[in-house]
Amino acid sequence: MAKGEYKTKQREELIEFLSSKEGEHVTVNDVCKHLNESGKKIGTTTVYRGLEKLVDEGFVKKYVLDANSPACFEYINPLVHCGSTCFHLKCTKCGKLIHLHCDDLAETKEHILEHHGFSIDLQRTVFYGVCDKCRED
Amino acid sequence: MAKGEYKTKQREELIEFLSSKEGEHVTVNDVCKHLNESGKKIGTTTVYRGLEKLVDEGFVKKYVLDANSPACFEYINPLVHCGSTCFHLKCTKCGKLIHLHCDDLAETKEHILEHHGFSIDLQRTVFYGVCDKCRED
DNA sequence: TTGCGTGCAAAGGTTTTGCATGGCA
DNA sequence: TGCCATGCAAAACCTTTGCACGCAA
Numbered sequence: 024m025a026k027g028e029y030k031t032k033q034r035e036e037l038i039e040f041l042s043s044k045e046g047e048h049v050t051v052n053d054v055c056k057h058l059n060e061s062g063k064k065i066g067t068t069t070v071y072r073g074l075e076k077l078v079d080e081g082f083v084k085k086y087v088l089d090a091n092s093p094a095c096f097e098y099i100n101p102l103v104h105c106g107s108t109c110f111h112l113k114c115t116k117c118g119k120l121i122h123l124h125c126d127d128l129a130e131t132k133e134h135i136l137e138h139h140g141f142s143i144d145l146q147r148t149v150f151y152g153v154c155d156k157c158r159e160d
Numbered sequence: 161m162a163k164g165e166y167k168t169k170q171r172e173e174l175i176e177f178l179s180s181k182e183g184e185h186v187t188v189n190d191v192c193k194h195l196n197e198s199g200k201k202i203g204t205t206t207v208y209r210g211l212e213k214l215v216d217e218g219f220v221k222k223y224v225l226d227a228n229s230p231a232c233f234e235y236i237n238p239l240v241h242c243g244s245t246c247f248h249l250k251c252t253k254c255g256k257l258i259h260l261h262c263d264d265l266a267e268t269k270e271h272i273l274e275h276h277g278f279s280i281d282l283q284r285t286v287f288y289g290v291c292d293k294c295r296e297d
Numbered sequence: 298t299t300g301c302g303t304g305c306a307a308a309g310g311t312t313t314t315g316c317a318t319g320g321c322a
Numbered sequence: 323t324g325c326c327a328t329g330c331a332a333a334a335c336c337t338t339t340g341c342a343c344g345c346a347a
Contacts, residue, residue: 029301029346051336066304071337073302090224090231091312091335112278123276131268139260140292141249151285155277166321166326188311203329208312210327228310228337303344313334320327 024080036063037073041083041098048086048095084111086149110145114154121154161217173200174210178220178235183259185223185232225250225286246282251291258291 024030036058041049051070058065074096077083086095110128112121135141161167173195178186188207195202211233214220223232245266249258272278 027301031302031346033303064304068305068338069303087224087227093336094227112272112276112280114278115281121276121278125276127271127275128268131265134264135249135287138264139249139258139262140295141251141258141287141289142295143249143287143289144252148288149285150272150278150280152278152280158277158279164326168321168327170328201329205313205330206328230311299347301344301346303342305341305343307338307340309336309338311335311337313332315332316330318328318330321325322323 028076033065033069034073036065037070038077038082038098041077041096042100045098045100048097050093050095052093054096084149086113110150111148112150112152112154114157115151165213170202170206171210173202174207175214175219175235178214178233179237182235182237185234185259187230187232189230191233223248223286247287248282248285249287249289249291251294252288253290253294253297 037054040054040057051067051074054070054074055065055067074083074085078085078096082099082101084097084099086097110123110125112123114121132143132145135143174191177191177194188204188211191207191211192202192204211220211222215222215233219236221234221236223234225232245261247260247262247265249260251258269280269282272280
């Protein structure tokens with residue numbers, strides 16, 4: 024949490040719910056629905072803004088899968104997630120998210136920076152494709 | 161074009177415009193604006209429906225980059241089939257979309273397939289980050 | 298006290314749908 | 323003629339913004 028920011032009840036509940044869903048992705052609607060059903064009132068706007076902040080902080084990843092369908096969010100365990108060299112592959116068939124550590128890919132990131140002048144933000148970047156198992160089908 | 165479908169003036173103009181922009185991304189709004197300025201009236205709905213059909217037919221690729229920003233469409237030359245080796249970088253500061261062909265990146269794609277069993281779908285994958293110019297600021 | 302966080306309502310932007318009309322085969 | 327395509331208007335959707343109030347520090 025950045026300096027000058029407050030720790031609020033809503034933020035706590037948001038993080039608690041997200042971390043309980045580690046490995047799954049949830050939508051803004053999922054969050055509101057679940058928290059409100061638990062008696063913990065939280066506004067939709069607050070969820071949007073809270074998630075945005077968590078994405079910036081690197082605790083949550085955001086996936087925009089399709090137009091006109093809600094964005095998906097997923098909690099990233101700070102212990103499992105190694106930040107700067109962790110790539111994410113998401114299977115578009117089974118929805119599985121793969122956390123990938125690979126020096127060759129770290130080099131790819133460097134390559135793009137040096138040869139194409141583009142600094143990739145791994146917090147936001149996701150490789151979409153088809154995983155091993157789903158390719159067999 | 162599938163059986164039982166008609167060849168219309170709007171479809172022709174849509175294809176003509178898209179193919180004239182080969183290698184670039186255009187939005188639905190771009191299409192409408194350009195065609196209407198050329199005196200070729202075409203409705204927004206028709207563009208949406210026409211593009212959807214062309215995507216199904218494989219002549220056009222659709223990119224969903226961000227929530228609340230329009231989808232991008234790109235004509236795919238069936239002979240060149242550039243779609244299979246084209247990477248996309250999107251600057252999260254200025255919003256610029258960079259269309260990148262690079263053999264080293266094509267190798268990265270191969271690497272991930274061979275070593276990690278994951279087949280990347282470049283139609284869907286976008287690298288988010290900060291471009292050259294924005295990094296200077 | 299300061300100023301960030303919250304949440305309602307409203308706006309903003311993209312995409313889809315309903316339906317009557319028009320045009321291809 | 324039969325049936326798909328068109329296009330206007332309106333709806334549906336997700337998301338963002340404005341603003342007054344509340345709450346953490």
